[in-house]
Amino acid sequence: MSHFECKKVENCFVSTAVFQxxxxxxxxxxxxxxxxxxxxxxxxxxxxxxxxxxATLADxxxxxxxxxxxxxxxxxxxxxxTMCKEAFEKNLSYCRQ
Amino acid sequence: xxxxxxxxxxxxxxxxxxIEKAVADTxxxxxxxxxxxxxxxxxxxxxxxxxxxxxxxxxxxxxxxxTANATHALNIALHGFPWREGAVAVVTGAEHNAVxxxxxxxxxxxxxxxxxxxxxxxxxxxMEKWEAALKKYHPQLVAFTHASNVTGGINPVADMxxxxxxxxxxxxxxxxxxxxxxxxxPQKWLVDMVAFxxxxxxxxxxxxxxxxxxxxxxxxxxxxxxxxxLSELEEMPSDLPVRFDVGTSNSPAxxxxxxxxxWQRENPAPTDEIEAxxxxxxxSLTELGARVIDWxxxxxxxxxxxxxxxxVEDVGEILFKSxxxxxxxxxxxxxxxxxxxxxxxxxxxxxxxxxxxTDEEVEYVLSAMRGIIE
Numbered sequence: 001m002s003h004f005e006c007k008k009v010e011n012c013f014v015s016t017a018v019f020q021x022x023x024x025x026x027x028x029x030x031x032x033x034x035x036x037x038x039x040x041x042x043x044x045x046x047x048x049x050x051x052x053x054x055a056t057l058a059d060x061x062x063x064x065x066x067x068x069x070x071x072x073x074x075x076x077x078x079x080x081x082t083m084c085k086e087a088f089e090k091n092l093s094y095c096r097q
Numbered sequence: 098x099x100x101x102x103x104x105x106x107x108x109x110x111x112x113x114x115x116i117e118k119a120v121a122d123t124x125x126x127x128x129x130x131x132x133x134x135x136x137x138x139x140x141x142x143x144x145x146x147x148x149x150x151x152x153x154x155x156x157x158x159x160x161x162x163x164t165a166n167a168t169h170a171l172n173i174a175l176h177g178f179p180w181r182e183g184a185v186a187v188v189t190g191a192e193h194n195a196v197x198x199x200x201x202x203x204x205x206x207x208x209x210x211x212x213x214x215x216x217x218x219x220x221x222x223x224m225e226k227w228e229a230a231l232k233k234y235h236p237q238l239v240a241f242t243h244a245s246n247v248t249g250g251i252n253p254v255a256d257m258x259x260x261x262x263x264x265x266x267x268x269x270x271x272x273x274x275x276x277x278x279x280x281x282x283p284q285k286w287l288v289d290m291v292a293f294x295x296x297x298x299x300x301x302x303x304x305x306x307x308x309x310x311x312x313x314x315x316x317x318x319x320x321x322x323x324x325x326x327l328s329e330l331e332e333m334p335s336d337l338p339v340r341f342d343v344g345t346s347n348s349p350a351x352x353x354x355x356x357x358x359x360w361q362r363e364n365p366a367p368t369d370e371i372e373a374x375x376x377x378x379x380x381s382l383t384e385l386g387a388r389v390i391d392w393x394x395x396x397x398x399x400x401x402x403x404x405x406x407x408x409v410e411d412v413g414e415i416l417f418k419s420x421x422x423x424x425x426x427x428x429x430x431x432x433x434x435x436x437x438x439x440x441x442x443x444x445x446x447x448x449x450x451x452x453x454x455t456d457e458e459v460e461y462v463l464s465a466m467r468g469i470i471e
Contacts, residue, residue: 012427048419066418
């Protein structure tokens with residue numbers, strides 16, 4: 001199982017469910033491949049100076065970040081954030097076996 | 098290209114040349130306390146106060162209270178104000194939480210009524226509604242921002258104060274977004290109190306700010322304690338600035354702010370060049386499909402926009418993480434104005450330039466935006 005540290009990200013809005021996941025490894029193509037498998041859309045802008053990716057899962061969860069970084073930002077849908085968070089974290093823990 | 102910083106409406110960077118040395122020199126010097134050692138010594142706070150009085154074009158520098166920032170100054174003004182029972186405060190719909198939250202606190206604990214007045218799509222107060230609100234509510238105080246920190250739109254302060262005075266209201270101006278960028282003239286404009294910060298367009302260190310208090314206003318001190326002089330008194334002395342000058346102040350930071358004020362006076366900002374860069378950004382972003390908030394009048398070097406189909410926070414993150422461009426996204430601590438701008442859901446992406454922003458940086462920002470959008 002992969003280990004990660006999860007921290008709530010505060011922004012201007014009271015009700016948002018945004019979390020940062022600090023991974024034990026750098027985000028690379030293997031991570032993007034995994035993200036493509038679990039998402040319905042996954043875009044990676046490799047034309048940017050530091051490539052940026054953004055994926056949307058079937059339940060509305062969004063995963064965003066930078067290739068080469070060690071953290072991703074995850075935005076859970078407002079209406080069902082707890083369930084979605086549990087599901088994503090379970091997935092994430094099996095990302096690198 | 099090195100990092101591009103266009104978040105000057107939050108904190109200006111880079112700072113005025115020479116302030117690091119002024120701060121360091123003050124820290125390195127023996128900390129004599131003016132008036133307490135029996136001989137003439139350096140007085141960074143007094144010197145800074147005189148420079149600020151010059152900038153504000155007021156006669157008496159003792160009426161400038163030094164504070165840690167504009168929020169502290171606003172709290173001193175609003176909590177120290179002699180509110181009558183059931184009093185009304187009129188504000189604009191573009192206020193920062195630094196004005197709103199102390200007022201909300203007073204509403205909860207002192208039964209104050211707050212009446213926000215509608216602003217237009219540039220964040221500037223609607224003057225007809227301002228006049229109507231003053232006549233309807235007869236406020237004891239009007240408190241308003243000189244310029245919206247979201248849109249940059251500058252309010253007609255003199256006209257607003259004239260109307261406020263006609264109904265007997267005291268006037269408090271939040272000049273956080275304008276001091277150092279444009280004139281702030283309390284005596285000429287009938288402003289009773291001006292709160293400002295040192296770390297934005299004054300180009301000074303963070304942790305500096307101030308409050309001008311006119312002779313017509315008698316505030317109770319919010320903080321009480323040691324003043325170093327008149328120590329036999331049980332209450333705070335009545336003279337300014339010592340009435341509000343409690344505890345040991347941040348002398349090195351105020352020495353830095355004084356240096357910034359000296360430098361700014363000797364090097365006036367190239368406002369035409371800043372304006373040209375801002376307009377280039379606005380025009381190009383509009384061409385790219387951004388919904389740019391048009392100032393429609395006088396403004397600070399601030400540009401707010403949204404991008405259809407994009408989350409504003411995502412744009413800010415991409416600019417920072419992929420392109421090393423530092424801007425700001427969200428509500429910018431001014432929640433009410435977004436109701437008038439139609440941006441309550443996400444807020445805006447805000448670019449705020451400074452006198453140090455270059456043409457090359459503007460072009461780099463635009464190329465990044467093209468890359469994101471296309």
